[in-house]
Amino acid sequence: MTLSEIQDFLAVADSGSIRAAARVRQITAPAMTQSMARxxxxLHVPLLLRTTKGAQLSDYGKAFLVRARAITAEVQKSVNELAHMRGDSSQGMLYFGTSATPTTTLVPDAIADFRKRMPQVNLNILGGLYRDHMPLIRSGEMEFAIxxxxxxxxGADFAVEALFENNLILAVRRGSPLADATSLQELQHAEWILSSPAVQGPGAAIRDLFAQYPDLAPxxxxxxxxxxxxVQTLMMASDMVCALPREFIHSPWLQPFLVEIPVREKLPSYTISMFYRADYPLSPAAELLTTLIKRHAHYFMQAREKQAAPDREQGRPGGA
Known part of the structure; x- marks a missing residue:
């Protein structure tokens, strides 16, 4: 099979029809049909099911799609790497994922340093959580995520490197009567917003926190x-409480509107990590950016420790 045929197949899979795929690939519909037939x-299997609604993937096609994306992603990485080696500044794309906390703490400074060293490389950054990033890393389309x-x-197919511990706090809008609460007991009748789309995840850890105290209702x-x-918009318009990373409450776009609720109970923390495929090396661009991210994670932890030291001396909860 040829790379062109694989790219034609991906165009059909993404567009859902032969005609639309032909337009994307800038060939005629009969030429696209012949490419798929070849x-x-x-492969000795039917990849497509032709229907009145277009072209759908067969079970064979769905299985081949994963490999096809990996093949084209690896070819593009090779093209980018060779372009970097010959000093061609017109090519290069680095695709990675990041959740909200590293976006506000590590990524901007790391990218600033990266741009000084590899200004020719364009960046494609996908927000979200690990469940959004893992399939793309497995397929080879995305290099790494944080x-x-x-x-x-x-899973063992991913290499994982811990970067820093992220502490949660409880937050509410400035001026809310709940801002003066000092315990979870005083928040028994509060309404909550979770900064997580599922029952698992850092934002949903508040359920586990309440479960530790039998006398508290969920x-x-x-x-x-x-x-x-x-989350920000709804909190500003209500008295809903939310568990947020401590760094968020100090960010310029949230600090004017939200305030920490100083409860005495110890809130959960979780680790921010970087992960990538364990069985394949990172590209030179990804290797550089991950190194810079780890460096800025170290700087971040040093700054946090320096800031926390006076709080510990004075017994304030921020030193935890």
Whole structure:
């Protein structure tokens, strides 16, 4: 099979029809049909199911799609790497993922340093959590991602490097009567918003926190969202409480509107990690950026420790 045939197949898979794929690939529809017929003949299986609604992938096609994306991603990485070696500044793309916390703490400074060293490389950054990034890393489309991982791990096919511990706090809008609460007991009747789209994840850890105290009813969760802008907007318009990373409350776009609730109970923390495929080396561009991210994670932890030292001396909760 040829790379062109694989790229034609991906165009059909992404567009859902022969005609649309032909337009994307800038060939005629009959030429696209012939390309798919040749590929199916070489693989000895039907990849597509022709229907009145277009072209759908067969079970064979769905299985081949994963490998096809990996093949084209590896070819593009090779093209980029050779372009870097010959000093061609017109090519290069680095695709990685990041959750909200590293986006506000590590990524901007690391990218600033990266741009000084590899200004020719364009960056494609996908937000979200590990469940959004893992399939893309497995397929070879994405090089690495940064964010919290489940306690059970994500499998032996990924290499994982811990970057820093992320502490949660409880937050509410400035001026809310709940801002003066000093314990979870005083928040028994509060409404909650979770900064997580599922029952698992850092934002949803508040459920586990309440479960540690048998005399407390479960939190009254009214909204769940992984969008920071949604969380911020709803909190500013209500008295809903949310568990957020400590760094968020000090960010320029949240500090004017939200305040920490100084409860005495110890809140959960979780690890921000970097992960990538264990069986394949990172590209030179990804190797550089991951090195810079780890360096800035070290700087971040040093700054946090320096800031926390006076708090510990004075017995303030921020030193935990």
């Amino acid at each position: 590929l199916e003949a070489k 964010g919290p991982l489940p306690a059970a791990g994500i 939190p009254n969760i009214r909204v769940q969202s992984s969008s920071l802008s949604v």
